[in-house]
Amino acid sequence: MHTLPKAFEERIKKQLPEEADVFLNSLQTKSPTSIRLNLKKIASPDNLFTDALASKRVEWCDKAWYLNQRPIFTLDPCLHGGAYYVQEASSMFIEHIIKQVMPPYPIRALDLCAAPGGKSTLIASMLNNDSLLVSNEVIRSRASILKENIIKWGQDNIVVTSNDPADFKNLEGAFDMILVDAPCSGEGMFRKDSVAIQEWSENNLQLCKERQQRILADIWNCLKPGGVLIYSTCTYNPGENEEILEWLMDEWQADSIQIEHSFDTITQGSSKAHCYHFYPHKTEGEGFFTGVVRKIDGKIYSPRKNKKQNHNTKIEIPTELKALINNLERYTPYAIENLIGIVPSIHSEFIDHLSHSLRMIYRGCELAEMNNRKVKLRHALALSQTLNQENCAIYEVDRHTALTFLRKEEIPTPDISGNWLLISYQGIGLGWCKNLGNRLNNYYPKEWRIRMELKNI
Numbered sequence: 001m002h003t004l005p006k007a008f009e010e011r012i013k014k015q016l017p018e019e020a021d022v023f024l025n026s027l028q029t030k031s032p033t034s035i036r037l038n039l040k041k042i043a044s045p046d047n048l049f050t051d052a053l054a055s056k057r058v059e060w061c062d063k064a065w066y067l068n069q070r071p072i073f074t075l076d077p078c079l080h081g082g083a084y085y086v087q088e089a090s091s092m093f094i095e096h097i098i099k100q101v102m103p104p105y106p107i108r109a110l111d112l113c114a115a116p117g118g119k120s121t122l123i124a125s126m127l128n129n130d131s132l133l134v135s136n137e138v139i140r141s142r143a144s145i146l147k148e149n150i151i152k153w154g155q156d157n158i159v160v161t162s163n164d165p166a167d168f169k170n171l172e173g174a175f176d177m178i179l180v181d182a183p184c185s186g187e188g189m190f191r192k193d194s195v196a197i198q199e200w201s202e203n204n205l206q207l208c209k210e211r212q213q214r215i216l217a218d219i220w221n222c223l224k225p226g227g228v229l230i231y232s233t234c235t236y237n238p239g240e241n242e243e244i245l246e247w248l249m250d251e252w253q254a255d256s257i258q259i260e261h262s263f264d265t266i267t268q269g270s271s272k273a274h275c276y277h278f279y280p281h282k283t284e285g286e287g288f289f290t291g292v293v294r295k296i297d298g299k300i301y302s303p304r305k306n307k308k309q310n311h312n313t314k315i316e317i318p319t320e321l322k323a324l325i326n327n328l329e330r331y332t333p334y335a336i337e338n339l340i341g342i343v344p345s346i347h348s349e350f351i352d353h354l355s356h357s358l359r360m361i362y363r364g365c366e367l368a369e370m371n372n373r374k375v376k377l378r379h380a381l382a383l384s385q386t387l388n389q390e391n392c393a394i395y396e397v398d399r400h401t402a403l404t405f406l407r408k409e410e411i412p413t414p415d416i417s418g419n420w421l422l423i424s425y426q427g428i429g430l431g432w433c434k435n436l437g438n439r440l441n442n443y444y445p446k447e448w449r450i451r452m453e454l455k456n457i
């Protein structure tokens, strides 16, 4: 690890007077590895990493385990099938928070700073089927990675947008829950990421704080009265943490919400806002900070009617596609040029409205492209929980074949009839091959393919 900035060390000595040395030493230790399962795709971690799986679970997240060592995740087909997400443990505390603050009825949630998608996939797992998640990332290249991870996760009640927080201004009172996992100075990443150390400066802390206030001021309007905003960073300094929550309370009359818990490795701090710090000398995870506020007043969302007519209801899904969709009656189809997809009907109008004011890069589940009435299945359908696997021709493959497929190379032709074969590994869909009889056309997306060599596998 690079040498820590002197000014950082000095501040820590004041901030954690009795624990500074142990804290600073902990930054020289190895980061723990943890995974969070997608329970809609895999019931237990038993068949994953038999050598590396520790018996230890992440205390505050039902679906998460620590690993004894860091495997080469790229070479595990289950990762590419969205069976789990590799996520550091502290930030999974968001699950514990959501359990306490999420209303029991269907909600609209917004994850404003969402790439690469760790917290979005976590939130999505907790939403009921009738809730919707808008997962947003302003930086376009990062938004593509977010989209990839959301597609792999396979839920149909998510839309992905790529906008600046200021672009949400037409959505006053639209969300019951907003997560702002803010861009920050990243002190909590020092152990993992030497760039965070190099880029650290006291001046940068101030710039980060101002940007966090700007982001929150832009989005505050979008929260419903009574709605909750979860704020988090991966840094330790009070300017980007406690002071931001206090600012929300003073500037916007927000109520700080106390989160009940019994985890003695979490540090609560002494702000008027309820705050939860994760320090690596106490918690098996990276540095993390979070707190929750509730909005007291404001407007309830009432969309302006779009002048453009919504043509979605007229789209007919081809019969051969219908058979591949579970609970078809829950969905409304949409078409964008020759692409056909579905969104949950309960949110179709809202999604349509969003698509007029935001840059929407993914919605619901993409089903197929139609060319002269010919159906070309979309990759997202193979990974979707909406797919009715009972009506698919399934080609269950071993690990080597799965990895060859994921490299977008040719795989052996099985004796299975069917136009489209769902390539499956341990029961998890990985993508499609078109069956030409004597060979298979591999439809794995070029931009997602594994580039790592497969020596001795």
Ligand code: SAM
Binding pocket: 112, 113, 114, 115, 116, 117, 118, 119, 120, 137, 138, 139, 142, 164, 165, 181, 182, 183, 184, 211, 215
């Ligand atoms: N929530 C993500 C996860 O759990 O995978 C990590 C988010 S990261 C801490 C913060 C994100 O904010 C980055 O993806 C970054 O691109 C984005 N960001 C940077 N500047 C921003 C801005 N001005 N407004 C909103 N988001 C911004």
